[in-house]
Each structure stands twice: as C-alpha cells, then as structure tokens.
Amino acid sequence: MVPTVSSQSSQPDRLFRGLVGLTFLLAVTVIALGAYTRLTEAGLGCPDWPGCYGFLSVPQTDAQHAIAQQVFPDHPVEVHKAWNEMLHRYVAGSLGLLILTINLMAWRRRDRPRRLPLVLLGMVIGQAMLGMWTVTMALKPVVVMGHLLGGFTTASLLLLLWLRLANHNRETGQRQAYPAPPAAGVRRLAVAALVVVALQIALGGWTAANYAAVVCTQLPVCEVDWVSKFDITAFEPWQPGFQTYQYGVLNFDQRVSIHAAHRIGAMITTFVVLLLVWRLWRIGWRRHAWAVMALLAVQIGLGVTNVLASLPLPVAVGHNLGGLCLLLGTLVTCRALYRARSAAGAVEDHIAALPQTGFSQTCMKHDRSTASRPGQETLGGMTPKSG
Numbered sequence: 001m002v003p004t005v006s007s008q009s010s011q012p013d014r015l016f017r018g019l020v021g022l023t024f025l026l027a028v029t030v031i032a033l034g035a036y037t038r039l040t041e042a043g044l045g046c047p048d049w050p051g052c053y054g055f056l057s058v059p060q061t062d063a064q065h066a067i068a069q070q071v072f073p074d075h076p077v078e079v080h081k082a083w084n085e086m087l088h089r090y091v092a093g094s095l096g097l098l099i100l101t102i103n104l105m106a107w108r109r110r111d112r113p114r115r116l117p118l119v120l121l122g123m124v125i126g127q128a129m130l131g132m133w134t135v136t137m138a139l140k141p142v143v144v145m146g147h148l149l150g151g152f153t154t155a156s157l158l159l160l161l162w163l164r165l166a167n168h169n170r171e172t173g174q175r176q177a178y179p180a181p182p183a184a185g186v187r188r189l190a191v192a193a194l195v196v197v198a199l200q201i202a203l204g205g206w207t208a209a210n211y212a213a214v215v216c217t218q219l220p221v222c223e224v225d226w227v228s229k230f231d232i233t234a235f236e237p238w239q240p241g242f243q244t245y246q247y248g249v250l251n252f253d254q255r256v257s258i259h260a261a262h263r264i265g266a267m268i269t270t271f272v273v274l275l276l277v278w279r280l281w282r283i284g285w286r287r288h289a290w291a292v293m294a295l296l297a298v299q300i301g302l303g304v305t306n307v308l309a310s311l312p313l314p315v316a317v318g319h320n321l322g323g324l325c326l327l328l329g330t331l332v333t334c335r336a337l338y339r340a341r342s343a344a345g346a347v348e349d350h351i352a353a354l355p356q357t358g359f360s361q362t363c364m365k366h367d368r369s370t371a372s373r374p375g376q377e378t379l380g381g382m383t384p385k386s387g
C-alpha cells in the first residue's frame with residue numbers, strides 16, 4: 001500500500017473534530033476577553049481568586065458589599081470591573097472543562113490522538129495558575145506576559161489538533177493536494193519567521209504589562225532620544241519589591257526602552273516575514289504568501305493606530321488578536337511546508353520501492369522536475385493515492 005495523505009482511521013470523527021474546533025474558538029474568545037479585562041483596568045477587579053471578594057460571583061446585594069468592604073478594605077468594589085474579570089474567569093473555566101472533555105473523549109477511542117490533548121490539559125492548568133498569580137501578585141509583568149504567551153500557545157495547540165483531525169477525515173473521500181514540496185531553505189525560513197513572531201509577541205506583552213504603550217507617540221521609533229535613554233534593566237523579568245504593579249512601576253526611560261524595542265522588533269519581524277512571503281510566492285505557495293502578508297499588514301496597521309490614536313480600546317484588543325492571527329498564520333504555513341515535504345518523501349520512497357521499470361523512473365524524474373517549478377500547486381502534478 002502506498003501511504004495515503006488522508007488517515008488510516010476507520011470512522012469519520014465529526015463530533016470530536018467539532019468539539020476541538022469549538023474549543024479553539026472559545027480559546028480565542030478567552031484571549032480577547034483577557035485583553036479587554038487588562039485594557040479596562042479590570043485585572044484586579046476581583047482582588048482574590050478564584051472567587052470575587054469571597055463570593056462565587058460579583059457581590060450584588062448591600063449585605064454582600066458590606067462583607068466585601070470588611071474583608072478587603074483597601075479594594076472598594078467596582079462592579080463593572082469585577083464583572084469584566086469574572087466573565088473572563090467563567091469563560092476560561094468553560095475552556096478548561098472543554099479541554100478536559102476532549103481528553104476524556106480521546107481516551108474512549110483508539111484512533112483519536114491522546115498526547116496533544118494531554119499537553120493541552122497541562123497548558124490550561126498552567127494558565128489557571130498564571131491567572132491566579134496575576135491577581136495574587138498584583139499584575140506582576142512577568143506573570144501577565146506569561147499568561148498572554150500561555151493563552152497564545154493554548155490556541156495554537158488547539159488549532160494544530162483540529163488540523164490534524166481535519167486531515168484524518170475520510171468522510172468526503174477526498175485526497176488532499178499539497179503544494180509543491182518546498183526546499184529546506186524555505187522550511188527553515190518559515191521556522192525562523194515563527195520564532196521571530198513569537199519573540200515579537202513576547203515583547204508586545206512586555207510593552208503592555210509595563211504600561212509602556214503611550215510613552216512614544218511618534219513614528220517610526222520614538223520622539224525622545226531613545227538611544228541615549230536606553231536602559232537594559234527595563235527587561236529584568238522579576239522586578240521585586242512592589243505591592244502592586246497596576247499602572248506600571250518602571251521609570252520613563254525604562255518604558256521608552258521597552259516601547260522602542262517593540263518598534264524595532266516590528267521592523268525585524270516585518271523583514272523576516274516579508275522574506276518568507278517572497279520565498280513562498282516564488283515556489284508557487286501563493287495563497288499562503290497572501291494570507292501571511294495580509295495578516296502582517298493588518299497587525300502593523302493596528303499597531304500604528306495604537307500609537308497615533310493613544311490606544312483606543314477596540315484597536316488595542318484587535319492588536320492582541322492580530323498578533324495571535326499572525327502567529328497562527330505562520331504556524332499553519334510552517335506545518336504545511338513540513339507536511340508537503342513528508343508527503344513528497346513518502347511518494348518518492350514508494351516509487352523507489354517499485355521494480356525499476358521505465359514507468360517508475362519516469363515518475364521519479366517527473367516528480368523531481370515539476371515539484372520545484374514556480375507556480376506548481378500540487379505535488380509534482382500528482383496527488384498521492386492509495387493502491
């Protein structure tokens with residue numbers, strides 16, 4: 001049997017795939033709600049965890065408000081902020097339950113992947129801990145940034161799981177046609193772009209967590225002399241000794257340093273991602289090239305708007321989600337490049353294993369010559385088939 005691109009699984013698994021898809025969408029919602037909570041200054045809307053002022057929900061009655069005031073005299077209840085925070089927690093809790101359900105379902109059928117759901121369960125437990133420390137450590141930037149990166153990683157893993165299940169789907173009987181197998185250089189460039197985007201996201205998280213968003217209001221880098229002000233201590237992760245980190249604890253020069261680093265990071269990211277787009281275009285992967293370029297353009301547009309318009313709420317939330325989309329777009333491209341390579345390898349191995357007839361040698365030549373031709377959209381013009 002020739003290895004097929006679709007799965008060896010016996011049954012269509014629409015239910016499981018649907019659940020994973022839904023969970024992915026919920027993870028994106030939790031990320032958006034997290035950004036909204038932070039940007040509405042509601043990160044400490046409830047000063048305790050997992051409850052709110054000791055209650056399961058936001059204190060509502062006068063009696064509950066009186067108890068809340070007694071227990072947390074330094075934290076007057078601000079109902080709308082408390083609701084923002086609790087909504088984020090409820091939806092995040094539902095996400096945790098869905099990931100648990102995915103795990104339970106994965107163990108009920110042997111053809112379902114189990115390792116990735118288990119990693120996801122670990123991630124969501126880690127996220128719950130980071131969510132708790134975000135509150136108990138009063139918005140310590142390293143915790144806030146870690147929570148952002150954890151959320152992005154959870155969404156990425158859910159998308160990878162969904163794609164894996166989608167590729168296993170045999171319902172339609174369709175074989176998947178891959179673009180031409182890419183050269184190793186393009187694959188390495190895609191991985192480099194993924195790493196650079198992830199680092200830029202971490203820098204963005206550091207900018208946001210240290211309240212450095214509005215210290216520079218001009219383009220391209222900063223109106224103040226950021227080079228002479230540059231202070232590397234701005235990037236020390238731990239920042240001990242403060243009771244609260246709300247509204248930031250760093251001085252102006254340190255905030256300028258962080259902001260400038262994120263802007264320069266954006267330039268480096270743009271360069272590397274555009275290089276990838278160009279290489280993708282040249283090997284005929286035009287849909288991927290377009291998608292990655294569009295995501296980059298939108299993200300830069302939102303970042304610039306954040307600076308020029310002093311962080312409007314929808315734009316700031318959009319910039320958070322834009323970072324996620326750029327990460328996912330680069331990740332999906334990376335995955336497709338590596339899968340195309342292994343699919344090409346499987347076909348070549350099979351043809352090589354055939355008796356050395358004129359036909360099999362012609363196939364090998366055809367496959368190699370057409371695979372690298374720009375504009376070629378399928379695997380050497382052939383879609384791997386069984387039999």
Ligand code: HEM
Nearest residue numbers: 035200201204205208213266269300303304306316320323
């Ligand atoms: C090139 C790709 C870029 C990526 C992947 C990226 C990613 C991010 C991320 C993930 C955040 C954290 C958002 C949050 O915590 O809610 C952020 C914050 C920020 N970014 Fe970017 N960014 C990029 C480009 C830019 C550009 C070009 C600018 C401006 C010229 C910019 C300005 C900002 C500002 C001001 C913040 C702080 C926003 C806040 O406090 O909520 N970014 N970025």
